[in-house]
Amino acid sequence: MTSQVSRRWRPRSLLQLVLLAFLVVMLPIAVLMFQAGQALSELSYLADISARQAVEQTRRARALSNLALEMERSARQYAVVEQPGLMEIYASKLEEYTALLEAQDRLLPDNPDIAALTEQIQTLEALPTMTAEEISENLDAFVSFGEHTSAVREATNRYIDNRIEGISAQAEEVQHRLWLQTAALVSASLALMLLFTWLIIRPIRQIERRILTLGSGREPAASYLIQGPAELVNLGERLDWLSVRLNELEAQKQQFLRHMSHELKTPLASIREGTGLLSDGIVGQLTPRQLEIVELIDTSGLELQRLIEQLLDYNLLQHNQTADSECFNVAALIQEVLNKHQLALDKKGMQVSISRQPIEWMADRDRTARVLDNLISNAIAYGEDAGRLEVRARHHGPTLIIEVANSGEPIDSADRERLFEAFYQGRARRKGPIKGSGIGLSVAADCARAQQGQLALVDDDELAVCFRLTLPWNGDGILDNDKQAQHSMLKLDSDARNRQV
Known part of the structure; x- marks a missing residue:
């Protein structure tokens, strides 16, 4: 039964988890797109409004300059020809000028030129009531009036330029903010992607480890629930x-x-x-x-x-798979195993050559004997009639090497990879009335591995088949085999005199 605890934090199916992962990962990107659209809309609206205002303000400043020229022209013409219609035109232009100046004053408050123009307008409003001579005397006022009007136009242009620079600065600020938001939200999306990837991969890896445990034959230390x-x-x-x-x-x-x-x-x-x-x-x-x-x-x-x-x-x-190590004489063990097969060797007519050098070694004696027993038995079963059998033993520092080699038919290359598999029987046929079980070499290889050793088929210069057993020293220290050999030499020589091998 599926545990309810494992379902508190996860969807009920893999499809739901994948869809949820897609939606959650896309959420920061959608937020980013929305904020970017909002920022672009804001900038677009601000740019449109600013453009319209800039055009309007520029036209108003230009209109003020034009009206100032027309007012001066009408006043000068009236001073020359004294035609009443000219003063009517003058009064109309002055009224229009005053209205535009008030609008410009709202745009540029506290502008000294606008304040000066406002004072001059009060003087210029009295011109229609003056005589031609009085108007001629006040015509010089239009010089400063025109200068202040030009100054207002320049101030308007500066204001528009500053406004454009402000919009540019705001656009840069928005761009900077969008970059930060992009980095943050994309990082959040990546983090969410990694999270959901882990949520999907973790149970798969748990299942993989469980399968490997089953395949290796080892049970887990404690049962655990797959979460996902x-x-x-x-x-x-x-x-x-x-x-x-x-x-x-x-x-x-x-x-x-x-x-x-x-x-x-x-x-x-x-x-x-x-x-x-x-x-x-x-x-x-x-x-x-x-x-x-x-x-x-x-x-x-x-x-x-x-x-x-x-x-x-x-x-x-x-x-x-645990080894029980003890110190034993390798040469004596080889002789002991050969004695068990002496009748079969005599019947086979094989010539036996063994290593007589006494070697004291720390290993599992029973398992080592079992390896030698299987290898010698295989050599008798598959070896050549009246052939040769050699058992060699030597050591290199902390490593013992025992080789069992026999003459006869070489092992086929197709059988070498599966030679140590249980119940596998190669193409070579066993000599004798009883068919082999196919587990002798597998048992020998397991005995070698239980001692952290190795059993392998190697090439030999003289004999067709050669198995090499390699065993490490399974003790606290390495004995001096040259000194330890003396006490076992007498027994080995006695055995050799009693039986010629």
């Missing part, structure tokens, strides 16, 4: 179910192997006991032909027992 969309949570629950099911199948397999081994060894022990009684002549003397058949049955039973023991070894090694 419902589809991935359900997938994690299916993986938990699969893990439980695999454990059940593994337990059934182990139980089957134990029962099968027990059921096979019980009748096999009776068969071997019977062949032993027949060989000893308990039930009567056997003819040579009968004795040969009994020995064949006993040999086949021994081979079958060895296959069963290999199967049990493989089963044990799958669940016990």
